Amino acid sequence: MLFSRETPSAKRRAFREALASGEILRLxxxxxxxxxxxxxxxxxxxVYVSGAVLSADLGLPDIGLTTLSEVAGRAAQIARVTDLPTLVDADTGFGEPMNVARTVQTMEDAGVAGMHLEDQVNPKRCGHLDGKEVVGLGxxxxRVRAAVDGRRDPxxxxxxxxxxxxxxxxxRGLRLAVDRAKALADAGADAIFPEAMADLSEFEAVASALDVPVLANMTEFGKSELFTVKxxxxxxxxxxxxxxTLLRMAMGAAERTLDTLNAEGTQNAVVGDMQTxxxxxxxxxxxxxxxxxxAVFTYEPGQNHQH
Ligand SMILES: C[C@](O)(C(=O)O)[C@H](CC(=O)O)C(=O)O
Ligand SMILES: [Mg+2]
Structure with missing residues (x-):
């Protein structure tokens, strides 16, 4: 009730420990x-809080239009209802390095366990589209150093x-990705998200070059095949x-339901698919x-109250 009883710092510690266990974590x-x-x-x-979902939810394309306040606000609403750690997509950090430091602190205040910060130029785009551009290594x-410097909870x-x-x-693209991933880890990143890996051998190449955990993005209709957890x-x-994944499924169901309502004049045919x-x-x-x-509202002082 009222949900998470775990403090944000306890969730962060649990996330770190789970990552250290070597098991693959599913978010x-x-x-x-x-x-x-x-x-x-x-x-x-x-739980993952996706920038693509957040912008789509607002009816916007995922090109860096959402603000830090919007993303942190939604992330806080999500993080507070679960004991699980929440990882948030912080896009390019919402500004210059100084802003990135503030972004980290705002996300800490939002109660999330961590965030990812990407190296695209602004306006950014979905990582699985063509024609992306990245900033120079410096x-x-x-950005990463500013994030690490801004962090208060280690x-x-x-x-x-x-x-x-x-x-x-x-x-060549893979080699660039491995080199950059190493440099970002050296700059203090606790984990690396190599975006748009073409196949398993690419994940392997990045993971084996690094001492920090690596994230795999299994987004549908993208550049990567959908591999199993194993x-x-x-x-x-x-x-x-x-x-x-869940938004695509929910929106697919919403479309089919509206079509059914249009065609049949009642939702009877789809009630069986609904959450009850x-x-x-x-x-x-x-x-x-x-x-x-x-227990609380009808409590009377002096009574020996049983829960
Ligand atoms: C992971 C991602 O950054 C997101 O915002 O969820 C997107 C997902 C997507 O657009 O499919 C991405 O750039 O991969
Ligand atoms: Mg994103």
Whole structure:
């Protein structure tokens, strides 16, 4: 009830420990706080807050239009309903290196466990589209150093994402990605997100070149095939995100439902696919609030109150 009883610092420590265990952690993207409850209920290891989902949710393309306040606000709403660690997409850090330091502190205040910061130029775009551009290595390193300098909780995870793989095809692109990933880790990044890896051997090449954990992005309709958790774990990845998966499914269902309403004049045919009222109430813990109501609201001083 009222949800997470874990403090943000406890969640950060747990995330660090889970990462150190060597197991691969699975973080589906929550498109709202309620879906974060579902992710926790189904036994996943963490919750991802995707910039693509956040901007799509607002009816915007994912090109860096969302603000730090919007992203941190949504991340806080999501993080507070789950005991799981929350990893947030901080895009290019919302400004220059000084802003990046402030972004880290704002995300710490939002109660999330960590964030990733990418090396694209502004306006940024989805990492799986063509025609991306990245900043030079010096600027990318400055962003990471500013993030590390701004951090107050040493357990807050700063992950550097590099989009350089998508800027050059073939072997050369991969070599650039490995070199940049190493430089970003040397600059203090706690983990690396190599964006737009073409296949498993590329994940392997990045992971084996680094001492820090590597994230695999299993976004649909992108550059990477959709590998299994086992395949990614064997290739050395330590975190896998499914950033837009739940939103795509939910929006697919919404479209089909509207089509059914249009065609049939009633939603009867799709009711069987819906989350039931009972399941929804379970997720938001109606029973807990009822209990609270009867235990606290009807409490009378002097009574020996039994819970
Ligand atoms: C991971 C990502 O940064 C996101 O915002 O979720 C996107 C996902 C997507 O657009 O499919 C990305 O750039 O890969
Ligand atoms: Mg993004």
């Amino acid at each position: 589906p993207g929550a498109f709202n706080p309620l879906s974060a409850r579902l992710i926790e209920d189904k036994g996943f290891d963490g 600027d990318a390193v400055r 357990d807050f995870l700063i992950m550097a994402r590099t989009d350089v793989r998508g800027t050059e095809p073939g072997e 395949q990614l774990g064997d290739a050395g990845a330590r975190i896998v995100i499914y950033p837009v 009222r009972a399941r929804l109430y379970e997720l938001v813990d109606y029973a807990g609030y009822n209990h609270f109501d009867s």
